[in-house]
Structure formats: structure tokens, C-alpha cells
Amino acid sequence: MSDTPNILEANGARLWQSIMRSGEIGPGRSSGLCRLALTDSDKEMRDLFVRWCEQADLRVTVDRVGNIFARRPGRDENLAPVLIGSHLDTQAAGGKYDGILGVLAGLEVMRVLNERGIETRRSIEVVNWTNEEGARFAPPMAASAAFAGGLDLDTVLNLKDDDGAVFGAELERIGYAGEAAVGGREIDSYFELHIEQGPLLEAEGIDLGIVTGGYQTVGMNIDIHGTCAHSGPTPMDKRRNALVGAALLIVAANEIGWRHHPDEGKSTAPRFTCWPNKTGILPDYAQVSIDFRSPSGEITARMLSEFEAAIPDCARRGNVDIEIVQRWTFGSEVFDPNCIDTVKATADALAVPYREILSQAGHDAYNMAKICPTALLFSPCREGITHNEAEHIELDYTLPSVNVLLNAAVTRANR
Amino acid sequence: MSDTPNILEANGARLWQSIMRSGEIGPGRSSGLCRLALTDSDKEMRDLFVRWCEQADLRVTVDRVGNIFARRPGRDENLAPVLIGSHLDTQAAGGKYDGILGVLAGLEVMRVLNERGIETRRSIEVVNWTNEEGARFAPPMAASAAFAGGLDLDTVLNLKDDDGAVFGAELERIGYAGEAAVGGREIDSYFELHIEQGPLLEAEGIDLGIVTGGYQTVGMNIDIHGTCAHSGPTPMDKRRNALVGAALLIVAANEIGWRHHPDEGKSTAPRFTCWPNKTGILPDYAQVSIDFRSPSGEITARMLSEFEAAIPDCARRGNVDIEIVQRWTFGSEVFDPNCIDTVKATADALAVPYREILSQAGHDAYNMAKICPTALLFSPCREGITHNEAEHIELDYTLPSVNVLLNAAVTRANR
Structure with missing residues (x-):
């Protein structure tokens, strides 16, 4: 050899x-x-x-x-x-x-x-x-x-x-x-x-x-807690639909991704679960995964802080409780x-x-x-x-x- | 007897x-x-x-x-x-x-x-x-x-x-x-x-x-079609994330419900599915159930038409295809x-x-x-x-x- x-x-x-x-x-x-x-x-x-x-x-x-x-x-x-x-x-x-x-x-x-x-x-x-x-x-x-x-x-x-x-x-x-x-x-x-x-x-x-x-990537799993109630009689101001809270978060993250698109920023919501997730009942729980990426640690940090600032507004508009339960970073x-x-x-x-x-x-x-x-x-x-x-x-x-x-x-x- | x-x-x-x-x-x-x-x-x-x-x-x-x-x-x-x-x-x-x-x-x-x-x-x-x-x-x-x-x-x-x-x-x-x-x-x-x-x-x-x-209730199941792609490299303007499209629909329906809340109008998104629904991949399919209710047929019809008018905007913003695949009414x-x-x-x-x-x-x-x-x-x-x-x-x-x-x-x- x-x-x-x-x-x-x-x-x-x-x-x-x-x-x-x-x-x-x-x-x-x-x-x-x-x-x-x-x-x-x-x-x-x-x-x-x-x-x-x-x-x-x-x-x-x-x-x-x-x-x-x-x-x-x-x-x-x-x-x-x-x-x-x-x-x-x-x-x-x-x-x-x-x-x-x-x-x-x-x-x-x-x-x-x-x-x-x-x-x-x-x-x-x-x-x-x-x-x-x-x-x-x-x-x-x-x-x-x-x-x-x-x-x-x-x-x-x-x-x-x-x-x-x-x-x-x-x-x-x-x-x-x-x-x-x-x-x-x-x-x-x-x-x-x-x-x-x-x-x-x-x-x-x-x-x-x-x-x-x-x-530079930061990701998180977010829990959304609402209250089960009937899809019918419950008036809008009594609803605490976890699915609505999750949708508001996904839309907010998506807008942040677009805002930083010129700097190659990206936001992603790839995954979503909801319970009971059945016709006729407002879901009391949802979880969504969201991440933000960009070539620059500074831009990624800015996306994250914009998102964290949006969370209370999503919680208020959806009348739900929102909690980041897991975070990760790589890059x-x-x-x-x-x-x-x-x-x-x-x-x-x-x-x-x-x-x-x-x-x-x-x-x-x-x-x-x-x-x-x-x-x-x-x-x-x-x-x-x-x-x-x-x-x-x-x-x-x-x-x-x-x-x-x-x-x-x-x-x-x-x- | x-x-x-x-x-x-x-x-x-x-x-x-x-x-x-x-x-x-x-x-x-x-x-x-x-x-x-x-x-x-x-x-x-x-x-x-x-x-x-x-x-x-x-x-x-x-x-x-x-x-x-x-x-x-x-x-x-x-x-x-x-x-x-x-x-x-x-x-x-x-x-x-x-x-x-x-x-x-x-x-x-x-x-x-x-x-x-x-x-x-x-x-x-x-x-x-x-x-x-x-x-x-x-x-x-x-x-x-x-x-x-x-x-x-x-x-x-x-x-x-x-x-x-x-x-x-x-x-x-x-x-x-x-x-x-x-x-x-x-x-x-x-x-x-x-x-x-x-x-x-x-x-x-x-x-x-x-x-x-x-x-008066009108309900529907809505299919959202996007394209599977990597959560990372895909730039925002190439993304076709079905989950984002679904979230936009849910938020639009929720806003319509609130707009008609003074007349006891209500909108509901109780149920949601998504595929593949896994970390790391943009989902190419989602389905959401949405319904609208009010005491008046006229108001319910107005909510429905506002929602139908919002669908093309959601499709454009989410870069997805949206199709109502099943409808029902009762009341x-x-x-x-x-x-x-x-x-x-x-x-x-x-x-x-x-x-x-x-x-x-x-x-x-x-x-x-x-x-x-x-x-x-x-x-x-x-x-x-x-x-x-x-x-x-x-x-x-x-x-x-x-x-x-x-x-x-x-x-x-x-x-």
C-alpha cells in the first residue's frame, strides 16, 4: 500500500x-x-x-x-x-x-x-x-x-x-x-x-x-391557550379560539419575513397542531413552530424582536394566552x-x-x-x-x- | 289504561x-x-x-x-x-x-x-x-x-x-x-x-x-394548495406555504365576525389540517373549516360575500391556490x-x-x-x-x- x-x-x-x-x-x-x-x-x-x-x-x-x-x-x-x-x-x-x-x-x-x-x-x-x-x-x-x-x-x-x-x-x-x-x-x-x-x-x-x-436562524415552538366553547352561540367577545391566535401569529411572522426580504430575511411556519380540532367546538389549544433566518445575526435578531413585540397584540386580538415553550438557534x-x-x-x-x-x-x-x-x-x-x-x-x-x-x-x- | x-x-x-x-x-x-x-x-x-x-x-x-x-x-x-x-x-x-x-x-x-x-x-x-x-x-x-x-x-x-x-x-x-x-x-x-x-x-x-x-349559518371547507419547499433557502417571494394561506383566511374570517358582532354575527374556524406539517418543509396542503352565523339571513349573506371577496387577497398574499370544496347551510x-x-x-x-x-x-x-x-x-x-x-x-x-x-x-x- x-x-x-x-x-x-x-x-x-x-x-x-x-x-x-x-x-x-x-x-x-x-x-x-x-x-x-x-x-x-x-x-x-x-x-x-x-x-x-x-x-x-x-x-x-x-x-x-x-x-x-x-x-x-x-x-x-x-x-x-x-x-x-x-x-x-x-x-x-x-x-x-x-x-x-x-x-x-x-x-x-x-x-x-x-x-x-x-x-x-x-x-x-x-x-x-x-x-x-x-x-x-x-x-x-x-x-x-x-x-x-x-x-x-x-x-x-x-x-x-x-x-x-x-x-x-x-x-x-x-x-x-x-x-x-x-x-x-x-x-x-x-x-x-x-x-x-x-x-x-x-x-x-x-x-x-x-x-x-x-x-443565522432562531426558531421556536409556541403554545396558544384558549377555551373550548360552542362554535355557535358563543359571541365574538367571549371567544378564546386558540386557532385564531395561532393564525394571527403566523400572519405576523409572515409579514416580518416580507419586511426583511430585501435583506434575504425569511420567516417560516412549517408546522401546526390544534386540539380538539373538530367541527362545532372552539379549540382550546394550538401549537405552532416559527423560525426566522437571515445572513446576518443582526437582522435575525431584529426579526425576532419584531415578532416578540407582535405577540401581545396577537394575544389581545385572539383573546388567547401565548407562550414560547421551546427555542433553538443555529447558523x-x-x-x-x-x-x-x-x-x-x-x-x-x-x-x-x-x-x-x-x-x-x-x-x-x-x-x-x-x-x-x-x-x-x-x-x-x-x-x-x-x-x-x-x-x-x-x-x-x-x-x-x-x-x-x-x-x-x-x-x-x-x- | x-x-x-x-x-x-x-x-x-x-x-x-x-x-x-x-x-x-x-x-x-x-x-x-x-x-x-x-x-x-x-x-x-x-x-x-x-x-x-x-x-x-x-x-x-x-x-x-x-x-x-x-x-x-x-x-x-x-x-x-x-x-x-x-x-x-x-x-x-x-x-x-x-x-x-x-x-x-x-x-x-x-x-x-x-x-x-x-x-x-x-x-x-x-x-x-x-x-x-x-x-x-x-x-x-x-x-x-x-x-x-x-x-x-x-x-x-x-x-x-x-x-x-x-x-x-x-x-x-x-x-x-x-x-x-x-x-x-x-x-x-x-x-x-x-x-x-x-x-x-x-x-x-x-x-x-x-x-x-x-x-342563519353558512359553513365551508376550504382547500389551500401551495408547494413543498425547504424552510431555509427558499426566498419569501418563492414560498407557497399552504399554512400561511390558511392563516390569512382564518384572520380574515375572524375580522368579518368582529365587524358584524354588533348584529350578533359570528365567524368560526374550528378545524384545521395541514400536510406534511413537519419541521423543515413548507406545507403544500392545508384545509380549514370556516362558518358564519347571525340571526338574520341578510347579515349572514353579507358576511359570506365579504369573505368570498377576501379570498383572492388571501391567495395573493399567501401565494397559494384557494378553493372552497364543500359548503353547508342550516338555520x-x-x-x-x-x-x-x-x-x-x-x-x-x-x-x-x-x-x-x-x-x-x-x-x-x-x-x-x-x-x-x-x-x-x-x-x-x-x-x-x-x-x-x-x-x-x-x-x-x-x-x-x-x-x-x-x-x-x-x-x-x-x-
């Missing part, structure tokens, strides 16, 4: 075949996927991924929140490993590439190293993080957060989906409640390749985005200058044009950036359409970023 | 005991009931009601939509019967009296006639209508509508609840898919006693309301002057003070008024609180209306 490879090349056809095979597991309603975390289709995909890893002679371990690590030992097993990965779960109406590309590109790195007989100094591991999407169990990125110490084990294992199913029990059910400790070990570095989920790279004809930071994480330099140098060596870019979505890389040098790479996706079954990429504009990932990770593993 | 009774008196203690026994079946989260149609607790209550009817020597039949009729034969079985009834199902956070009073007061009528050995000219039947609330299977009052020819049998049997359970299958499951034809037989008259579900009778200290008409039904006169004369004879009143809620009596002479009687309820577990009545101010029901129904049955 040699540890001084020249430039390595991924096998695009092989990678694409793996992605297409993944694209058959957990079909959505049209052309995409509905492969929610810890469902039967997630299990089917995990089983296939583990089989592929074992066929590549990788050592597979699963931790207690179901994260799968497949290790290709380096020359010095005592050195901290380089991790490459992303997630295999999807949204309820998701595409075939979001997350999946990053995991299977990591596997392709291993396959290339195997067939070239290349030994690296450090071990390399490809990782599939559990429940990145948060589509089934909120919050998103829960298992990488646990790995990075941002969420404790019990919190994650006790998350419930909308039907009351429990994360830990579902993990047992599908056979991925592993025995490995969650995190707590030294990681040399983490590399994640992901589709951009925005339109910039495609529009500019650039095949690689090197993420230098994230959109202020810092990616590692050394890793970014390695990626840039690799791109230059491969003559792959790149641009620096901000991430507008959350990624497992945000959690990893808190505990180890991390780089996040973007490849183009058509029209920036994502979290939609129409999500689409082409191999020809994806392969350059895979080759940068491959060579940058190997460079790092030989450091 | 005699057919010329003097004034008859209900056994208040016995009636109350039956109501309290019913109040133990299908407990809610606090002091009320959650006895949704065709659930196990509805079955338990039905079984008890049937047992009570059989103990009173009534002939029980069940029709194909699960309506239960318990007949006390009259002297001339060829004459059309007098019906007395209401419903035993409740809201998800319902009280112990809404509907239940009317059915068990009907049963009390039978018990009084039995113990007094009174024979009537016409048969009398007490009826429990299936799924009056519509809390589980929309629309409300579906089974009395089927009886009165307003909905066809297949439509009712194929109604689905929010979890996809089918009306007909649930009816089979609990053993109440009867063999009797639905409606299609001559009914002499229908009497329904119901709690007011408004504050007027209690406030005025009057124990009987004689309903002369209903609030324009006319109660029978002869039946009302009988009730008034009875109240006078019993020295029970009464007032004329409008119903603000829907009732099975609305459906029956379309096919036979119908009277709807109200008794007071505390503070008008209803469709809330805190719903409350007292025997002392309820018994007068029960006695009016008893004597008026017997008068009618001897006609």
Missing part, C-alpha cells in the same frame, strides 16, 4: 448506481422519497448501507442513538479518525439526494481507496446520522447533536413523533439501538458534502460551494479555516471552480463544527428545489465536488 | 340518575365527556340505553346508519308515531347534558307513561341520532340528515374520521349497523329538548325556551306552528314561564323539520357554557321543560 496517492478519482457510475438504488427505498407520492427516520424504509436503507460497508471491509459500529459509523482503519489506529458523512433519512415529501449524497459519497471514498489499495495515516469513517431531518422526531439533527454533546442521550431517546411513537423504542424496533457510546471520542475532522438547497451554484455554473458560515457555528484551506487547495489542484457560500439550512456539520475541525461542501441542485419530491441533481455537475471531498479527506487523513 | 291523563309529572330523581349514569361513560379530561360517535364508549352508552329501553318494554330497532328507535306502541299502530329524541354522542371535550338530556328525557316520558298505565292513540318513539356532533365524522347531524333524505346512505356510511376510520365499518364494529331502512316512513311529529347552549334563559330566569327559528328551517302552539299551551297549563328563542347551534330537529311538524325546546345551561367539559345544568331548572315535553308529546300522540 502507498500513502502518497496522486489525484484520486471517484467512480461516478458506481456512485450514481448506489444513489439510484437508495432512491428505490421508501418511495414518496411522486418522484421522490418519504423515508422518515426509524421507519421500516429507513431500516431497509440502513440494512443496505451496512451491507455495502461490510462488502467494502469497513468495521461497522452503531451507537445508542442509531448513528452508524463504518471505519476503514488507518496505519495508526490510535490517531483520531477523519469522519465523512451526512444522513439517509428524508422529509415526508423529500428528494433522493438531500443527505444521501453525502453518505454515499463517503462510501465511494472508501471504495476508491480500497480498489487503489491506498492506506491512510488516520482511520477514515463514513457516518450516517440518525434523524437529521427532524421530520419525524423534532428537533432536527438530534443524533449528531447528541454525538457532539448538545443534547443528552435520554432527551433524544425519549423524543416522540406526532403519533406518540418513542425514538428509543423505534430504534429498538428496527434493530438500530446500538451499544456504542454516543460521542465522547476524539475526532480529527469532519467533512460533509450536501446538495446546496439553494439556486446559487446552478445559476452561476459553479460546481462546488465551500461553506464559510450559516444563515452561528464556525467552520474550520484549515479544513476550508485544504478543500480550496484540493479544488485548485483538481481545477474545480468554487465559490464561498453560506448555508441557509441546518446540517449535521453544524453540530460537528462544535467539537472538531469541520468542512461543509455544497454541490448544485436544480433550481434550488429541495424538500420537494422534484429535487434533482445530475452526475456531471455533482462528480467534481465528490472528487474534491475524496482528495481533501485523504489529504487530511494523511496529516 | 286510560287515554285522558291529567297533567303528568316526570320523576326528576329518576331522570337525573340516568343522566348521571350516562355521565360516567366516556370520561373527558376533566369533569365532562369525550364520547365520540361510534367509539367504544359510544357503544357502551348505546348498550345501556337499549337495556333501559327494553326494561321499559319498548320495541328497539336500529337503522342502517345506527339511529336507535325505541317504540311504545299506541292504540292504533297504523298511525304515524310521535318521535322524541336527540343524541348520546358528545364533543371531544363535551359536557354531560348536550344531547343526552333530550334522549333521556324521552326515555323518562316512556317510563312515566308505563308507571301510570297510560295508553296513547299514536305510538311514541324515543330516538338516539348517530353522530350529531360531527366531532368524529363531519358533517354533524349526518344520520338525522340521512333519515330526512338530506344525505344519501352511501355518503354517510363512507364518511371518514381524521384517522381514516370509516363510518360504516365503525358502525359494524360496535354492533350498531342495523337492518331498518333509513327514514322513508311517515312521522307524525318530532319533539327535541336540548340545553340552550346560550346564556339567555339562565340570565332571564326563564326555564323554557321555545325555538321559533335558527341562526333557515321552520318549526311547526301547531307543535309550537301545543308546547305553549302545555307550558301555560303547567304554569311554566317561557320565551321564544332562536337556536344558534345546529340540531337534529333542523333535519326533522324538513319532513314532519317539529318543535325544539330549550332548557337553561349555566352561563351558556357548552362544548366544554364545564357544561352544567341543575335538575330544578331543567325539570319544568321536561314536564312540558312530556305533556306536549302525549297531547300530540293523542291527536
